[in-house]
Amino acid sequence: xxxxxxxxxxxxxxxxxxxxxxxxxxxxxxxxxxxxxxxxxxxxxxxxxxxxxxxxxxxxxxxxxxxxxxxxxxxxxxxxxxxxxxxxxxxxxxxxxxxxxxxxxxxxxxxxxxxxxxxxxxxxxxxxxxxxxxxxxxxxxxxxxxxxxxxxxxxxxxxxxxxxxxxxxxxxxxxxxxxxxxxxxxxxxxxxxxxxxxxxxxxxxxxxxxxxxxxx
Numbered sequence: 001x002x003x004x005x006x007x008x009x010x011x012x013x014x015x016x017x018x019x020x021x022x023x024x025x026x027x028x029x030x031x032x033x034x035x036x037x038x039x040x041x042x043x044x045x046x047x048x049x050x051x052x053x054x055x056x057x058x059x060x061x062x063x064x065x066x067x068x069x070x071x072x073x074x075x076x077x078x079x080x081x082x083x084x085x086x087x088x089x090x091x092x093x094x095x096x097x098x099x100x101x102x103x104x105x106x107x108x109x110x111x112x113x114x115x116x117x118x119x120x121x122x123x124x125x126x127x128x129x130x131x132x133x134x135x136x137x138x139x140x141x142x143x144x145x146x147x148x149x150x151x152x153x154x155x156x157x158x159x160x161x162x163x164x165x166x167x168x169x170x171x172x173x174x175x176x177x178x179x180x181x182x183x184x185x186x187x188x189x190x191x192x193x194x195x196x197x198x199x200x201x202x203x204x205x206x207x208x209x210x211x212x213x214x215x216x
Contacts (some may be wrong), residue, residue, distance in 0.1 A: 006162075013123045014203045018097075018195075020042055020043075020046060020087060023042045023045065023046075024037050024038045024039050025038075026033060027042055039078065053203075054178060058134050065077055068100065068118075069081035069083075069084055071084045071142070072084055072115065072117050072118060073100050073117065073118030073120060073135055074100045074103050074116060075100060083107075083116060083150055085101070088113070089113055089114060089115055090113050090114045090115075090147075091114070091115060091146055091148060092114065092148055092149040092150065093112070093113070093115065093149070093150050093152065094114060094116070094142070094143075094146070094148040094150070094151050094152070095112060095115070095116050095117070095151075095152040095154050096117050096118075096119065096139065096151060096153050096154060096155070096168065097116060097117070097118050097155070098118070098119055098120075098121060098155055098156060098161070098164070099118060099120070099121065100118045100120075102118070102154065103116050103118065105197065106154060106204070109204060111204045113147075114152075115146075115148075117135070117142060118135065119134045119135050119136065119139070119164070120133075120135045121133065121157065121164070122134070122135055122160045122161055122164040123160060123164045124160045126129075131167060134164075136168070136171070139168075140171065143172065143175050143177065150177065150178040150179075150180060151178070151179050152180050152181070152182060152204075152207055153168060153169075153174060153179070153180070153181040153182070154182045154204075155181075157168075165181060168169075178209065179209070180207045180209050181207060182204055182207045183204075185205055
């Protein structure tokens with residue numbers, strides 16, 4: 001007699017309930033969150049007494065109201081952000097940064113009481129980002145209408161930051177405004193988000209006048 005064949009068992013694989021699977025799927029979309037991290041966070045939200053998932057969900061829902069400031073590009077709950085609505089700020093000073101996240105580190109230094117303008121990035125041909133993809137036209141309109149006395153370029157010290165600074169210097173050459181750049185007390189290739197408050201304070205106070213590039 002041949003060996004008896006044991007029928008294969010078809011066991012249904014048990015998964016998390018649909019709500020947890022959906023939560024894990026959404027968490028995996030976040031930058032730096034892999035499948036295992038997403039699973040751990042989801043289970044913590046479900047199991048931990050201190051998680052307060054309803055409060056977290058409400059905070060996320062409230063954040064959907066945040067929009068870029070129509071003037072400077074910083075985070076705002078209204079048409080204008082808190083900085084642009086502040087009448088005590090000095091309109092004679094305009095500080096240009098790459099991203100809206102660069103504004104807060106400068107604010108924390110307590111050294112600057114002017115206004116800001118976020119470009120929304122920097123010129124980077126390798127990433128297919130040209131001047132037309134940045135908020136440069138909005139900047140030029142502000143220079144014409146607000147007529148600041150000094151424009152401070154607080155851009156990164158890497159190749160893309162240098163290219164953006166030189167491009168802006170060429171455009172602003174025709175305007176009667178002093179163009180300065182924060183002192184390069186930052187690590188080579190680093191942005192503002194990686195600098196501490198003391199370094200940024202010294203960079204602001206030690207800013208130097210830029211030499212306008214000569215083209216043609």
